[in-house]
């Protein structure tokens with residue numbers, strides 16, 4: 001470690017992303033990317049913007065945020081754009097955690113990393129035995145509450161009424177709901193932002209809009225929260241979203257038909273794949289996301305993970321307490337998933 005690094009940062013445990021192989025020889029089901037390309041209209045918009053690259057991007061993200069606000073039916077002063085939603089989450093952890101943060105033991109791996117980075121006191125609240133989240137565990141917890149809904153990597157969702165209860169029992173605490181996967185079947189809480197000034201919704205274009213590589217995230221909340229996020233952004237990187245990405249995001253929202261088609265396909269393929277996995281003896285959580293969280297009663301997840309890799313299929317395995325026998329498998333195309341099922345059949349026959 002360089003002696004120039006601040007002591008405060010020497011003990012960081014950075015986030016470990018899923019593998020991004022440099023060759024195309026794998027079926028990639030390990031980072032919850034969308035198997036479908038972005039909207040063709042988004043691709044055209046990017047090409048048009050490329051001509052303007054000599055100019056800085058719009059620091060106010062005005063066109064994109066106009067369209068996003070209309071899409072959610074909220075005021076123009078209630079939306080914020082960022083370089084991926086991880087950037088919004090970084091701002092949130094940096095800016096809104098005076099009293100510390102609270103989140104689940106099994107959830108998005110970036111939450112504890114941010115606490116580490118910004119020196120935030122984190123209260124870890126265990127999920128129930130079946131990985132469901134009891135909102136009552138967070139009532140009057142006197143910290144900033146961060147919930148991924150649906151949760152990663154379990155795929156389980158909390159319904160809107162439960163989030164409402166949580167907001168009512170935490171009038172003096174901020175509740176951040178990370179809706180990265182909400183478009184794949186869960187209930188969004190965006191419409192509660194008009195009613196609750198302690199709610200901030202965080203979202204991304206990486207999953208349901210097929211724009212992971214463009215890096216585009218957003219937040220929706222009351223005017224005061226958005227003003228605060230802008231204070232942080234303009235103290236860090238006013239041009240946080242590049243102009244090609246803004247154009248891609250705007251065109252993607254407007255192409256509703258393509259969005260509905262691709263997310264419908266992913267939901268159908270998730271259901272089909274879960275059923276096929278169950279026929280092979282796997283158990284699956286009731287995932288509302290674009291991934292499946294699954295366990296085999298007889299064969300260790302680590303073994304399946306390794307053997308799938310040898311068969312050319314990348315999935316995610318977390319060597320972590322409570323979930324070390326589970327695999328998180330992103331939903332690809334139907335062909336991808338049928339290839340996966342065939343590979344699993346061979347692995348099961350070899351291992352039993």
Ligand SMILES: *Cc1c(COP(=O)(O)O)cnc(C)c1O
Pocket residue numbers: 032083084085086087108148152178180203204205206212215216217
């Ligand atoms: C993928 C993911 C994100 C990050 O999305 P980016 O916009 O690509 O930074 C945020 N939260 C959760 C729970 C995710 O799984």
